[in-house]
Amino acid sequence: MFFYYLKLAKKSLLQTPITTALMVLAIALGIGVSMNALTLNHVRSANPIPEKSQQLFALQLQTMNKIGTRHTYDDMPMQITYQDAINIQRMSSSTRQVASVKTGFAIQMEDPDFAPILQAARATQSTFFEMFNIEFLYGGSWSKAIDESPDNQVVIAEELNEKLFGGGDNIGKNIYLNQNAYRIVGISKSWNPKPKFYDLNSGQFQRTEQIYVPFSLLPVHEYPSWGNNNGWGPEKIDTYQDKLNSEIMWIQYWVELVNNTEKVDFKHFLSSYVQQQKKLGRFERDDARGTLRNVEEWLEYNEVVGNDSNILVGISFMFLAVCLINTVGLLLAKFLKRAPEIGVRRALGANQAQVFLQHLVEVGVLGLLGGVLGLVIANIGLLILRNQFDGFDVLATMDMSMFIAAPVIAISATILSGLYPAWRVCTTLPSIHLKTQ
Amino acid sequence: MLKMNNINKIYRTDLVETHALSEFNLNVKEGEFVSVTGPSGSGKTTFLNLAGLLESTSTGTYELDGINVVGLNDKQLSKIRNEKIGFIFQGFNLIPDLNLFENVDVPLRYRGFNSKERKERIENALEQVGLAARMKHLPSQLSGGQQQRVAIARALAGTPRFLLADEPTGNLDSLMARQVMELLEDINKSGTTIVMVTHDPDLARRAERNIQIVDGQVCDFTLYQNNKAATEHAISA
Numbered sequence: 001m002f003f004y005y006l007k008l009a010k011k012s013l014l015q016t017p018i019t020t021a022l023m024v025l026a027i028a029l030g031i032g033v034s035m036n037a038l039t040l041n042h043v044r045s046a047n048p049i050p051e052k053s054q055q056l057f058a059l060q061l062q063t064m065n066k067i068g069t070r071h072t073y074d075d076m077p078m079q080i081t082y083q084d085a086i087n088i089q090r091m092s093s094s095t096r097q098v099a100s101v102k103t104g105f106a107i108q109m110e111d112p113d114f115a116p117i118l119q120a121a122r123a124t125q126s127t128f129f130e131m132f133n134i135e136f137l138y139g140g141s142w143s144k145a146i147d148e149s150p151d152n153q154v155v156i157a158e159e160l161n162e163k164l165f166g167g168g169d170n171i172g173k174n175i176y177l178n179q180n181a182y183r184i185v186g187i188s189k190s191w192n193p194k195p196k197f198y199d200l201n202s203g204q205f206q207r208t209e210q211i212y213v214p215f216s217l218l219p220v221h222e223y224p225s226w227g228n229n230n231g232w233g234p235e236k237i238d239t240y241q242d243k244l245n246s247e248i249m250w251i252q253y254w255v256e257l258v259n260n261t262e263k264v265d266f267k268h269f270l271s272s273y274v275q276q277q278k279k280l281g282r283f284e285r286d287d288a289r290g291t292l293r294n295v296e297e298w299l300e301y302n303e304v305v306g307n308d309s310n311i312l313v314g315i316s317f318m319f320l321a322v323c324l325i326n327t328v329g330l331l332l333a334k335f336l337k338r339a340p341e342i343g344v345r346r347a348l349g350a351n352q353a354q355v356f357l358q359h360l361v362e363v364g365v366l367g368l369l370g371g372v373l374g375l376v377i378a379n380i381g382l383l384i385l386r387n388q389f390d391g392f393d394v395l396a397t398m399d400m401s402m403f404i405a406a407p408v409i410a411i412s413a414t415i416l417s418g419l420y421p422a423w424r425v426c427t428t429l430p431s432i433h434l435k436t437q
Numbered sequence: 438m439l440k441m442n443n444i445n446k447i448y449r450t451d452l453v454e455t456h457a458l459s460e461f462n463l464n465v466k467e468g469e470f471v472s473v474t475g476p477s478g479s480g481k482t483t484f485l486n487l488a489g490l491l492e493s494t495s496t497g498t499y500e501l502d503g504i505n506v507v508g509l510n511d512k513q514l515s516k517i518r519n520e521k522i523g524f525i526f527q528g529f530n531l532i533p534d535l536n537l538f539e540n541v542d543v544p545l546r547y548r549g550f551n552s553k554e555r556k557e558r559i560e561n562a563l564e565q566v567g568l569a570a571r572m573k574h575l576p577s578q579l580s581g582g583q584q585q586r587v588a589i590a591r592a593l594a595g596t597p598r599f600l601l602a603d604e605p606t607g608n609l610d611s612l613m614a615r616q617v618m619e620l621l622e623d624i625n626k627s628g629t630t631i632v633m634v635t636h637d638p639d640l641a642r643r644a645e646r647n648i649q650i651v652d653g654q655v656c657d658f659t660l661y662q663n664n665k666a667a668t669e670h671a672i673s674a
C-alpha cells in the first residue's frame with residue numbers, strides 16, 4: 001500500500017504545482033534557517049577532544065594585585081606569566097604539562113624565487129603533541145632535550161607541507177623563519193579542533209597554527225606574542241628579558257592529570273607554590289590561588305556556547321514553526337478540496353486509517369523535498385557566512401549528523417503539521433462529499 | 438440479503454431535526470432487482486447511505502448478507518463495503534486525475550489483490566462495459582454515459598454481492614439511460630442483487646420490484662396502488 005500512497009502523493013503534488021512549490025519552499029526556508037543556526041550551535045558546543053577532555057586542564061593563576069582586574073566572572077586571568085610557566089614546570093616535572101604561545105613568521109625557502117609568506121606559529125614544547133593527540137605523517141616532535149637546550153627545529157603541519165613542498169617527506173630540510181634556518185623534524189597530520197580550545201584568545205574558531213617551534217627558543221629569538229599580552233600594573237619593560245621576568249600574562253598553560261589523585265596532588269602543589277611566591281612578594285591578593293578547568297569547563301568559562309547562540313537556535317525554530325503553520329493552512333485547504341475524492345475512496349472500501357496514511361505519506365514526501373531543499377539553503381547560508389566573516393571557515397561547516405538531521409527534522413515536522421489536516425479528511429462523513437459532487 | 442427493521446435516521450442541525458427515515462422496514466432478497474422511487478427529500482439517498490454503510494443509525498437492526506452490521510467499527514464496515522458492496526452515483530464520481538484503469542483499480546487496491554489479479558479484473562470489468570480500449574483515458578475525455586459505465590465497471594470489479602445505485606441515469610439522456618439500464622439488468626441476471634433509486638417511472642417499472650419511500654417510510658406499493666385506484670374510482674364515480 002505504501003507504494004500506492006507514494007504514487008498518489010506524486011500525482012497529487014504534481015496536480016497543484018504552485019501550492020506544492022509554496023509548501024516545499026516554506027518548509028525548506030524554515031529548515032534552512034534552523035539548520036544554519038543548529039550547525040553553528042552544534043559546532044560551538046562540540047567537544048573538540050572527547051577522548052581527553054576530562055584529563056586536560058587549563059591552568060589559571062591569580063597573580064594580580066588588588067588593583068588589577070580581568071573580565072572573567074571570577075576575575076581570574078586567562079593566561080599566565082612566563083616566569084610562572086617556567087617555575088611550575090621546573091617544580092612539578094613529573095606531571096605532563098605544556099606552555100605555549102601564538103607567534104608568527106615570514107617563511108622563506110632555500111629557493112630565492114620563493115615569495116615569503118607570513119604564517120602564524122606556535123612556540124611550544126614537545127609535550128604539546130602528546131597531550132593533544134596530534135599525529136605525525138613523517139618524523140615527530142623535537143626531543144625533550146630541546147625543551148631545555150634550544151635548537152632551531154620545527155614541526156610543520158600537513159597543509160603547510162603541501163604549500164611549501166607539494167607534500168612528501170621533507171624531514172631534515174630547512175625552512176627559514178624570519179631569516180633563521182630551522183630544520184624540519186616532523187610533519188604533523190592535519191589537526192583542527194573546533195573550537196580551538198587550547199588557545200581561545202585569538203579567535204575561538206580560528207584554524208590551528210601550521211608551524212610549531214620550541215618554546216625554549218623564546219629568549220633566543222625573542223618571539224613576539226601574536227595573541228594578548230595582559231598586564232595589570234605599571235612595569236618598566238625595555239627588553240625582551242624584562243618581559244620574560246614581568247607580570248605580563250601571555251602564556252597558555254595546560255596540565256594533563258589522568259585521575260583524581262593526580263588532580264588533588266597537583267592542586268596541593270599549586271597552593272604551596274602560591275604560598276612560596278607570596279613570601280617572595282608576589283600573589284598579593286587574599287584570594288591568590290591557582291585553578292584547573294578541564295576542557296568542557298574551560299569552554300563554558302570562555303562562553304564558547306554563548307546564550308545568544310542558544311537564543312538564535314530558539315528563534316530559528318520559531319521561524320520554522322511559522323513556516324509549518326503556513327503549511328498546515330495550505331495542506332488543510334488542499335486536502336479538504338479533495339474531500340469528494342476521499343468520499344469515493346471511502347465508499348469503495350478505504351477505511352479511515354488508510355485515508356489518514358495516504359495523506360501522511362503525501363505530507364512526508366513534501367517534508368523530504370523541503371528537507372533536501374532546506375539543506376541546500378542552509379549550505380548556501382553557511383557559504384555566505386564563511387565568505388563574509390572571518391573565523392567562520394571552520395565554524396560554518398556541516399558535518400554528517402547535520403546532513404542526516406535536516407531531512408529527519410523536516411519530515412517529522414511536516415508530518416506533525418499534516419496530522420490535523422489528514423485527520424480532518426479522514427474523519428468527515430463520506431456521504432456528505434458524495435452528495436456535493 | 439438486506440434486512441432493515443425499525444430504522445430511524447435523524448439529522449440534527451443547530452436549528453432543526455430532520456427525520457430522514459422513521460420506522461423504516463425493508464427486506465431485499467438475494468438476487469433481486471429493486472427500484473426505489475419517491476418524492477424529492479423523502480429519504481431515498483439516506484436509505485442508500487445507510488444500506489451502503491456510509492452512515493450509521495442509532496436505532497433499529499440492519500442485517501446485510503447475514504451479518505448484523507449495527508455497532509461494527511470503521512475498519513470492519515469499510516471491509517464489508519469493499520468486499521460486498523458496489524456503489525454507483527448519479528454524478529459518476531470518478532476521480533478526475535486518475536485514468537480509467539486507475540479508477541477501476543481503487544477498490545481493488547484496498548482489497549489487497551496482487552497486481553496480476555487487479556489487472557485481470559480491471560480489464561474484465563472495462564470489457565464488460567465496452568470501454569476496454571480506453572483504459573488510459575481520463576474521465577474528462579469521455580461522455581457522461583461512458584463515465585457512468587466506468588463507474589459501473591469500478592463497482593463490479595470487486596465482484597460485489599450487492600449493488601447500490603443512486604439515480605444512475607439521472608444525468609444521462611434517455612438513450613444512454615437505457616444502455617445503462619440494460620447493463621444493470623445483465624449484471625442482475627448474473628446474480629448480483631441491485632437496489633436502484635430512480636426518478637424515471639419507466640426504468641422503475643422495468644425492475645423486478647418497486648418500492649416507494651414517502652416521508653422516510655416505505656410505502657406499501659400494493660396498498661398505495663389500491664388506495665390510488667380506490668380514490669380514482671371514487672372521483673370518477
Ligand SMILES: Nc1ncnc2c1ncn2[C@@H]1O[C@H](COP(=O)(O)OP(=O)(O)OP(=O)(O)O)[C@@H](O)[C@H]1O
Binds near residue numbers: 479
Ligand atoms: N447531512 C444532512 N444533514 C441534515 N439533513 C439532511 C442531511 N442529508 C439529508 N438530509 C435531509 O433528510 C431528508 C432526506 O434526504 P435525502 O437526501 O435522503 O432525500 P432524497 O429522497 O434522496 O431526495 P432527492 O430525490 O432529492 O435526492 C431531507 O429532508 C434532507 O434535507
Ligand SMILES: [Mg+2]
Binds near residue numbers: 481482483603
Ligand atoms: Mg437523493
